[in-house]
Amino acid sequence: MTKLHAWWNGRWAVPLVSGALILASFVVGRAPVPRPMGDVLMVAAAVVAGTPIVTTAARALRARVVGIDLLVAIAAIGAVVIGQYWEAAAVTFLFAIGHTLESATLNKTRSALAELVAVAPDVAVVMRDGAQVEVPAASVATGATVLVKNGAKVPVDGEVLAGTGALDEASITGESIPVEKSTGDRVFAGTVSQGGFLQVRATGVGAETTLAQIIHRVEDAQDAKARTAQFIDRFSAWYTPAILLLALVAGLVSGDVVLALTLLVIGCPGALVISIPVSVVAGIGRAAKDGVLIKGGEFLERSATITAVAVDKTGTLTTGRPHLTDVVVLAPAMDRAEVLSWAAAAEAGSEHPLARPILAAAITEGLRPPPLPEDTEPVPGKGITATTAGRRVLIGNLALLEQYDIADTVGAAAIADDLAAAGRTAMIVAVDDAVIGVVAVADEVRDDAAEMVHRLHASGVTTVVMLTGDSPLVAQVVGKATGVDQVAAGLLPEDKLEAVADLQRQGYVVAMVGDGVNDAPALATADIGVAMGAAGSAVAVETADIALMGDNLLRLPEAIGLARRTVRTMRQNISIALLTVALLLVGVLLGGMTMSIGMLVHEASVLIVIANAMRLMRRSRHLSTAALLPSRPRRAAGAPTMAGRS
Structure with missing residues (x-):
């Protein structure tokens, strides 16, 4: 009984049962049995598939929300009342199967979050009274000594006390090249040992680890709405009642109830409603896989409009290690x-x-x-x-x-x-x-600093400005080596804020790149604040609009490029949704458009929109090339070095 209940509450139970009843109705219709038997099975199929729809519509109405489910529910009930049993069953069945596919594919676009959760370690080996003891990772106390052996996951954030080893930090920084660790180095929960043996003093455990913070932030970000999504929600709140009114007027004027019910079905704005959220979820998920943490849909959408990037020098364009x-x-x-x-x-x-x-x-x-x-x-x-x-x-x-x-x-x-x-x-x-x-x-100029500036220009950023408290002479040398468009030197934190504000007054949409703490005023003033190398920094993860978890500068143009791709996908999806509704309306006016065909086309448009958004989950060829470059900068022969007492 428990298994049956679990199966019935599964994703595919309703469409399968409803489909089986429709098939049985067709079989019975060709058998030498009374015709009402086939109609009963068809109505049963409509009831099985339609009950969740009616329930959802009723809950929405209680919350004073007129949604898509209400349109489908009224159309299906009306079709049963006027004897259009096949239309009622087909509409509810197609809607149910579309909803199931939509849910399944949306879950797939959230795969980045699922992968992050999957890498969270379950157990840890700690030293207690000179003995190795295996305990749940969540129970490790701060300050405890944790052993990380070859092939094991690091269960905590911490500092290496002794030993050497190589860790795969892809789950945190997005970098596929293992990083060598030795005494004094930081390690992060969820990373995997590729060799060696480390003794680690735990500094962050459980919900305090960088991995836990990333999971929490990605979860919140994927649920956060972009500005366009907020507009679509407001639009749907007016659009759905308008379709109800249109169907009512059309039915009263023409006297054709079937026409009115058909208008309800084809007017469903399902593809329009899903077009933005699925794109945002896919875009943020792709970014998370690449070690770029985007705070929400609003910031993803705004990043697509960036025209100027202000970059702090020390620790960003340079290594920060004079x-x-x-x-x-x-x-x-x-x-x-x-x-x-x-x-x-x-x-x-x-x-x-x-x-x-x-x-x-x-x-x-x-x-x-x-x-x-x-x-x-x-x-x-x-x-x-x-x-x-x-x-x-x-x-x-x-x-x-x-x-x-x-x-x-x-x-x-x-x-x-x-x-x-x-x-x-x-x-x-x-x-x-x-x-x-x-x-x-x-200080050393990073090997990838000039390439980052080049790729920013290629991605549509017109102006790259270096802001630094260093001397003008040093700043000019760095600016020349990296190819930035403007150099502002000798700046205090409040001067950097004013420099960002001046760019905004000139009409630029500005992203400020800094360490997330020292450049806080400028980061807060910019349209988008970007924290560099934020892994392990709770402040940066929480305060920045975008956090580049690793030290790879090329992640910045990647993030802007992904944002632009995401917004293009949003616009494509909106166009697909509106075009579908327009074609269906033309079909109704010209005749021959039934409720079942309208629902089939409607659900097909929903799946096309989702499939289009899922393309964002693929790493583009340009980004794949960037990922092959070293994430830890090394100074090439003859590369200039510079620093300043700022």
Whole structure:
């Protein structure tokens, strides 16, 4: 009994039973039995297929919604009343089978969400009292040590404590190339070990993992309505009652009840209603598979109109990992190691990002780790001054030397200008009252930065603007290397906001690309805010309109291209739906259009619309090529490097 109940509540039960009754009616009609028996079976088929339709229509009416089901219900009941049993059975059967196919194909367009859910790990192996214990993944506590063996799924977000291995992170970033992991690296739940052995300290478990946040966001996004879908909903709220009124008037004027019922059937705006949601679900699903998280249909639709992209420099066009490039010795009595040692000693007490590459270079070159300075004082916009080993060390620009009345007798300013012109951030080093040298650091331009700008232009973006707090000289070098259209340098966060607003005043639809936190004002002001490399960042996933989960810059033009394809598909589907209704109306006016034929054509248009939208689930050839490029940037031979103390 339980199995029968489950089967009856399945997707195909109603169409199958209704179809069997229609077939039985035809068989009985050719057998030597009384004719009413065939009519009874045909009415039974209409009742089986029509009951869910009438129930849905009644519920909608109670909620004061006049929908498609009401049109079909009235037409079917009217057909039974006037003795058109075949028409009633055919209309309800075709509507039921169309609804079933629609449900099945809509579920298929949500396959990206299903795949994300499928990769969620069920179990974890944790260390407890020195022993390996297998527990449900959801029960792992934050801070626990989790073991990830070859072939296993990572059950938590965390940090590698020990071991090495390669993880397939396609479920998070969309990248198919495994990523090498070692001590200190971050790992994400749902990724799969392709080799090695890792000990991981859990930092995010259960609903706190990046995978769980992505699943939640994709689920919400696929249910969110695009602006066009909201318009279609409002349109349908007026259109359906209008069809009811038209059918009533046509029936009263012509005295032809069949004509009125036929108008109800062919006026069903099913293909129109489904045209937008199925496109949005397919588009967002495709994006999710590619590691692009789009917050909802509205943002997907708006992204198709982007004409200008504003891009933050550090960490977006560049790797965001500056390194030491030059040590220029200007004091005759010193060598490279001594100049670097004094610079590192001053920076040892600094929290500025450019202190790290100087300290790292000193360690790499085998210099003794500098002691912490007795005193460190940052000088905003100029550099720092520190006291170490009883001596005052300055590291910064020419303005810092002038503030402390130190004469540039060795041409350090000219050298710093030459280095800046080459795209490097130069810092003059002085000990007590004498300049001893110049050190310079630089960031690497990503290999795919120029290709991203090229593809943005190819996708229809007319203007790409780089916004940075770096110096104009450094910014110009980056701009030239990447091919951006405009460069705005020396900007504070509020200046970036104003730059985005200025683009909007010029008539551009602006997307701002940043890290989702530091560029928050500009991201909020832009028409579309895009967070780069958002994997593991709850803030970015929640606040950005679009989050590029990996570090692959080419995902941005891919996302814009997908948005444009999705909107084109929406328009195609709307055209198909309206053309179908128009042709059916012409068929009624010319005669020969029955209710059953009208419903058959109507359901066919619904399936055509769904099939058209499902094309979005395929990765285009252009995107497939992009996916083959490395997601982790490496500097090619001769590629420029640049950075800035911004």
